[in-house]
Amino acid sequence: xxxxxxxxxxxxxxxxxxxxxxxxxxxxxKEEDKKLVTSYGALKKITVWIDNKKMCVDTVxxxxxxxxxxxxxxxxxxxxxxxKGTGYTSKDRVKNAKKDVSGED
Numbered sequence: 001x002x003x004x005x006x007x008x009x010x011x012x013x014x015x016x017x018x019x020x021x022x023x024x025x026x027x028x029x030k031e032e033d034k035k036l037v038t039s040y041g042a043l044k045k046i047t048v049w050i051d052n053k054k055m056c057v058d059t060v061x062x063x064x065x066x067x068x069x070x071x072x073x074x075x076x077x078x079x080x081x082x083x084k085g086t087g088y089t090s091k092d093r094v095k096n097a098k099k100d101v102s103g104e105d
Contacts, residue, residue: 001058003051005096007087012050017085021048024081041074042066048085055085 006012018036021029025040035049044062063071079090
């Protein structure tokens with residue numbers, strides 16, 4: 001499970017994340033215990049929720065029988081979802097993660 005800080009102006013709103021999941025993956029989205037659940041390509045299960053004003057994401061991969069093209073497409077869509085969901089680029093998310101680990105503000 002990963003927690004992602006949201007950029008200023010990006011609301012911790014589960015309905016906003018539902019819209020982004022539909023936009024990025026185009027798959028059916030279910031709600032279980034106030035968490036959004038879907039799947040796509042190499043990701044057997046994608047679970048998204050808000051906790052303490054952070055976007056939490058848990059994924060289960062299943063690459064068995066999945067083509068390389070589908071794996072690349074899945075990764076691209078997932079990164080796009082994280083970019084739009086958090087407001088941060090991949091590079092920014094790495095910086096934020098390093099700050100969180102080192103305890104900096």
